[in-house]
Amino acid sequence: MNQKAKPVHAPMSQFQTNGEQLLVNGHPLNLLQYQAGQTPFYAYDRSVIHQKVEALKHYMPDELKLHYAIKANPMAAVVNYMASLVDGLDVASGNELRVALNTGMDGHLISFAGPGKQRRELEMAVASQTTVNVESLNELKLLRDISDQIGIRARVAIRVNPDFELRGSGMKMGGGSQQFGIDAELVPQALTLISDYGLHYRGLHIFTGSQNLNPDAVISTHKGIFELADRLQESAKSELESLNIGGGLGIPYFPGEKTIELAPIGEHLSDVMTHFSKTHTKTEIAMELGRFLVGDSGIYVSKVIDIKESRGSKFAIIDGGLHHHLAASGNFGQVIRKNYPVAVGNKMHQEATESVQVVGPLCTPLDLLANKYELPALEIGDLIVIYQSGAYGFSASPRDFLSHPHPVEILV
Amino acid sequence: MNQKAKPVHAPMSQFQTNGEQLLVNGHPLNLLQYQAGQTPFYAYDRSVIHQKVEALKHYMPDELKLHYAIKANPMAAVVNYMASLVDGLDVASGNELRVALNTGMDGHLISFAGPGKQRRELEMAVASQTTVNVESLNELKLLRDISDQIGIRARVAIRVNPDFELRGSGMKMGGGSQQFGIDAELVPQALTLISDYGLHYRGLHIFTGSQNLNPDAVISTHKGIFELADRLQESAKSELESLNIGGGLGIPYFPGEKTIELAPIGEHLSDVMTHFSKTHTKTEIAMELGRFLVGDSGIYVSKVIDIKESRGSKFAIIDGGLHHHLAASGNFGQVIRKNYPVAVGNKMHQEATESVQVVGPLCTPLDLLANKYELPALEIGDLIVIYQSGAYGFSASPRDFLSHPHPVEILV
Numbered sequence: 001m002n003q004k005a006k007p008v009h010a011p012m013s014q015f016q017t018n019g020e021q022l023l024v025n026g027h028p029l030n031l032l033q034y035q036a037g038q039t040p041f042y043a044y045d046r047s048v049i050h051q052k053v054e055a056l057k058h059y060m061p062d063e064l065k066l067h068y069a070i071k072a073n074p075m076a077a078v079v080n081y082m083a084s085l086v087d088g089l090d091v092a093s094g095n096e097l098r099v100a101l102n103t104g105m106d107g108h109l110i111s112f113a114g115p116g117k118q119r120r121e122l123e124m125a126v127a128s129q130t131t132v133n134v135e136s137l138n139e140l141k142l143l144r145d146i147s148d149q150i151g152i153r154a155r156v157a158i159r160v161n162p163d164f165e166l167r168g169s170g171m172k173m174g175g176g177s178q179q180f181g182i183d184a185e186l187v188p189q190a191l192t193l194i195s196d197y198g199l200h201y202r203g204l205h206i207f208t209g210s211q212n213l214n215p216d217a218v219i220s221t222h223k224g225i226f227e228l229a230d231r232l233q234e235s236a237k238s239e240l241e242s243l244n245i246g247g248g249l250g251i252p253y254f255p256g257e258k259t260i261e262l263a264p265i266g267e268h269l270s271d272v273m274t275h276f277s278k279t280h281t282k283t284e285i286a287m288e289l290g291r292f293l294v295g296d297s298g299i300y301v302s303k304v305i306d307i308k309e310s311r312g313s314k315f316a317i318i319d320g321g322l323h324h325h326l327a328a329s330g331n332f333g334q335v336i337r338k339n340y341p342v343a344v345g346n347k348m349h350q351e352a353t354e355s356v357q358v359v360g361p362l363c364t365p366l367d368l369l370a371n372k373y374e375l376p377a378l379e380i381g382d383l384i385v386i387y388q389s390g391a392y393g394f395s396a397s398p399r400d401f402l403s404h405p406h407p408v409e410i411l412v
Numbered sequence: 413m414n415q416k417a418k419p420v421h422a423p424m425s426q427f428q429t430n431g432e433q434l435l436v437n438g439h440p441l442n443l444l445q446y447q448a449g450q451t452p453f454y455a456y457d458r459s460v461i462h463q464k465v466e467a468l469k470h471y472m473p474d475e476l477k478l479h480y481a482i483k484a485n486p487m488a489a490v491v492n493y494m495a496s497l498v499d500g501l502d503v504a505s506g507n508e509l510r511v512a513l514n515t516g517m518d519g520h521l522i523s524f525a526g527p528g529k530q531r532r533e534l535e536m537a538v539a540s541q542t543t544v545n546v547e548s549l550n551e552l553k554l555l556r557d558i559s560d561q562i563g564i565r566a567r568v569a570i571r572v573n574p575d576f577e578l579r580g581s582g583m584k585m586g587g588g589s590q591q592f593g594i595d596a597e598l599v600p601q602a603l604t605l606i607s608d609y610g611l612h613y614r615g616l617h618i619f620t621g622s623q624n625l626n627p628d629a630v631i632s633t634h635k636g637i638f639e640l641a642d643r644l645q646e647s648a649k650s651e652l653e654s655l656n657i658g659g660g661l662g663i664p665y666f667p668g669e670k671t672i673e674l675a676p677i678g679e680h681l682s683d684v685m686t687h688f689s690k691t692h693t694k695t696e697i698a699m700e701l702g703r704f705l706v707g708d709s710g711i712y713v714s715k716v717i718d719i720k721e722s723r724g725s726k727f728a729i730i731d732g733g734l735h736h737h738l739a740a741s742g743n744f745g746q747v748i749r750k751n752y753p754v755a756v757g758n759k760m761h762q763e764a765t766e767s768v769q770v771v772g773p774l775c776t777p778l779d780l781l782a783n784k785y786e787l788p789a790l791e792i793g794d795l796i797v798i799y800q801s802g803a804y805g806f807s808a809s810p811r812d813f814l815s816h817p818h819p820v821e822i823l824v
Contacts, residue, residue, distance in 0.1 A: 071775060071814050071815075074812075074815055092774070092775045092814045092815075093773075093814050093815045093816045094816075095815035095816065095817075096814070096815045099815070113775060114773055114774070114775050114814075115718065115727075115729045115771065115773055115775075116717050116718055116729035116730065116731065116771075116772065116773030117773070118717065118731065118773075136718050136720045136729075137720070138718050138719075138720070138792075139718070161722060172777060173775075173776075173777060176723060177722040177723040177724060177725035177727075178722050178723075178777075179720075179722070179727045179729065179769065179771040179777070179779075180775070180777075183722050183723055305528050305530065306527065306528055306548050306550050306551070307550075308548045308549070308550070308591075310573060310589040310590050310591070310595050311588060311589040311590075311595055312589060313589035315527075315589075315591045317527045317528035317548075317591065318528065319528065319530065326810060331743075331744055331745040332743055332744075332778075332810075333743040333778045335747065357591065359527065359528075359591040360528065361505075361526055361527055361528030361529070361530075362504070362526070363483060363504045363525060363526050363527075363585075363592070364585075365584065365585060365590075365591070365592075366744075366745045367591075380550075392813075394812075395810070395812045395813055395814075395815070396810045396812075396813045397810050398738060398744075398807070398808045398809050398810050398811075399810075399811075399812075400486075400806075400807045400808075400811075401804075401807055401808045402483050402504045402505050402508070402526075402807075403483075403486055403504075403505045403507035403508045403511070403807070404505045404506075404507065405507075
C-alpha cells in the first residue's frame with residue numbers, strides 16, 4: 001500500500017469476516033441473502049446479543065436483575081431468545097405483553113409501562129399478573145375497577161417522574177414537566193390511593209432518559225434514583241418489593257461516539273445497592289435495557305439495483321430505503337442528519353475508493369441512507385450493510401410508504 | 413364575551429360544523445367515530461376532494477390533463493374515487509400500479525416513476541402498457557429485455573433532471589445532482605437508446621419539487637419546463653406525445669401559510685401551452701398532483717384517554733400518536749417542529765381556554781402531536797382532530813412502532 005491508500009473497509013468489531021464476506025453468527029452474507037429469501041432484510045446475530053448480555057452481567061452486581069425492553073426489537077424470535085438470557089421483560093403495549101407472555105415467561109416477571117394505557121391493555125396485565133407501572137392517578141382508579149371485575153388484585157408500581165434529570169442522554173424522559181410517570185411530589189398521594197384501593201404495591205420505576213454514552217452521567221443518575229426511592233418509600237404503607245432503575249445505556253452510532261464503559265457503572269451500582277439493601281432488605285433491583293442489548297446485533301441488508309452518475313455525484317440505488325429503516329435515513333426526530341456506519345457486505349476487504357450517495361427507491365430526497373460515504377467501487381448486486389440496526393429499525397419505520405414490499409427479519 | 417375572550421375555536425374552512433360537532437361530508441364526528449368502528453381513524457371527505465379538483469379545473473386550461481399521484485394517499489377507495497375525477501394516475505411502485513389498475517383505468521393513462529424500479533415492477537408496467545418514466549440508462553436496457561420477453565413494446569417517457577431548480581419548494585427534486593431522472597444533458601443519449609432499442613417513445617416528465625405555495629415560483633418553473641422540453645425534443649426521433657409537467661402545488665399546514673393562488677398559474681399555463689402547441693401539435697400536457705388534491709380532505713381523529721398535570725403543564729393523552737401520523741409529530745424530516753392545525757371535533761364552538769400538550773401513548777418524548785396548543789377545556793372521551801392529514805399520513809407512518817393497534821381509514 002502506498003501512503004495515499006485509503007483505510008481498509010473494516011467491519012464493526014462485533015462482526016467477523018470470511019474472505020470478502022461479512023459473517024452473521026458464522027453465516028456469510030452472500031448465502032444469508034438466499035436464506036432470508038429476499039433482500040432487503042434485517043439480520044440479528046444471536047452471538048452478539050449473547051456477548052452483550054454476558055458483558056453486562058460481568059460488570060454489574062450479581063444481585064441486579066436484568067430486564068429486556070421489548071420495544072427496542074419486538075420480533076418474536078428475538079424476544080424468545082432474550083427471555084432465555086434475562087430475568088424479566090418490559091412491555092410498552094398490550095400487543096408487546098402478548099409477545100412477552102408467549103415466550104412462557106411468568107407475568108410476575110413482566111412489567112408494563114407507557115402513558116395512555118387502554119382498559120383492554122390493563123385487563124391483559126391484571127389477568128396475567130403483570131406489574132403495571134402506573135403513570136397517572138386515573139390509571140389507579142381504572143386498575144381498582146379491573147381488579148374488582150376480574151377478581152385479581154392488580155400488581156402496581158409507580159413510574160416516577162423524578163425531580164432531577166439524566167445529564168447527557170440522547171432522549172430526556174424524566175425531570176421537569178413530562179407525559180411520563182407521576183411527578184415525584186405526587187407519589188405520596190398515589191401511594192395512599194394504592195393502599196385505599198387495595199392494590200398490590202410492588203414498588204417504583206424511575207427512568208430518566210435513554211441513549212447515554214457517558215458513565216459519569218449514568219452514575220450520577222443512579223445515585224439520584226436510589227436517594228429518591230428511599231425518600232419516596234417513606235410514604236409507602238408496605239415494603240418496596242421492586243425498584244426498576246431504568247436503563248439509559250447507549251450504543252455508538254456516529255463518528256466519535258464510543259462504547260460506554262461498564263466497569264465504573266457496575267462498581268458504583270454495587271456500592272449503592274449494598275447501602276440501599278441495609279434499609280430495604282426485600283427489594284429486587286432491576287435494570288431495564290432495550291437498545292443497549294440488541295442495537296449492535298442487527299444489520300439491515302439491501303441490494304444495489306442501479307448505479308448512476310449525476311453531475312459529478314455517484315448514486316447507488318438500493319432495493320431498500322427509509323421506508324424500511326427510518327432512523328438510518330436521519331429522518332426520525334434527528335435534527336442533523338448523520339450517516340449510520342455502512343459497509344459493502346460482500347466486499348469487506350476492499351478499500352474504500354469512491355464517495356457515494358446510497359439512496360432508496362422512493363420518490364423523495366429524504367430517501368438517503370448514506371451521504372458522501374467512502375465505499376469500495378460498487379456494482380449492481382452488491383450488498384449494502386447498515387450496522388447498528390438491531391433496535392428501532394424494522395418496527396419503527398413507515399413500511400407502507402409508497403407501497404413497496406416490506407423487508408423480512410431473521411435471527412441467526 | 414369580554415374583551416379578553418379568546419378567539420372561537422374555528423374549523424378549517426373546508427369543513428362545516430353542526431352544533432359542537434365537526435362534519436365530514438355531512439357526518440357529525442360523534443357518529444363517525446362509531447361508523448369507523450374505532451378511534452383512532454383517518455377520515456377523508458369526498459366533497460372536499462371533489463371541490464379541490466373542480467377548483468383546479470376551473471383555473472387551469474381545458475386542454476391540461478390532470479393526474480393523481482397515488483403515493484400521496486394510496487387507500488383503494490380514495491384512488492377509485494380519484495380515478496372518476498381525473499384523467500390519469502401516477503404510481504411510484506408496483507403495488508401502487510396494482511391499485512391503479514384495479515380501478516379499471518387503462519394502463520395507457522397510467523405512468524410509473526421512481527428510481528430503482530425492480531424488474532418485476534417493470535414487467536407489470538410493460539404488460540399493462542403503463543408508461544414508464546425512465547430514470548437511468550440501465551432501466552432502458554432492462555425495458556428492452558422485458559419488451560422482448562413479453563412481446564409488448566415498452567412505453568417510455570424520460571424523467572428529466574432539469575438544469576434549473578424550482579424556487580421556494582418545500583422539497584427539491586430537480587436541478588443539481590439528483591437520484592431522480594436523467595440529467596438534461598444526457599437526454600439526447602437516452603433518446604438514441606430508446607430509438608435503437610425499438611421502445612415506444614411517449615415523451616418527457618419534468619418534475620422539480622413539491623409543496624410550493626408561491627405562484628410566481630411555479631410560473632417560472634413552468635416556463636423553464638416548456639423551454640427545456642422544446643429544447644430536448646430536438647434530439648428526439650419521434651413526436652412528443654406526452655409532457656408531464658409535474659405538480660408541486662402545496663397546501664398550507666402552519667400559521668402564516670396561505671392557499672396557493674391558482675388563477676395566475678392557470679393564465680400563464682394557458683399562454684405557454686398555446687405557444688407550445690404550435691410546434692408540438694400532438695402533445696398532451698399533464699399536471700401530476702398528489703398532496704394538493706387530497707391533503708386538506710383528510711383528518712386524523714383520536715380520543716383523549718387520560719388527562720394529567722405535571723409541574724404546571726397540562727397533558728392530554730390520546731389513543732393515537734406519532735406511530736399513526738409521523739408528519740404531524742414533526743419527526744418526519746422536519747428540521748423545526750411545528751404544530752399541524754388541531755381542533756376538538758366535538759367542541760367546535762367552544763372557546764380555546766387552555767394551553768395543552770397533546771401526546772400519544774408511546775414511551776418517547778417524540779410522541780407529541782400538539783405543543784402548547786390553545787384548546788377548549790378537555791375531558792376524557794373528547795375527539796382530537798388533526799387537519800391537513802389526507803396526504804402522507806396513514807401510509808407514511810411507522811404503524812408498528814411499540815405494537816399498538818393501527819388506525820383505520822374511511823372515505824366519507
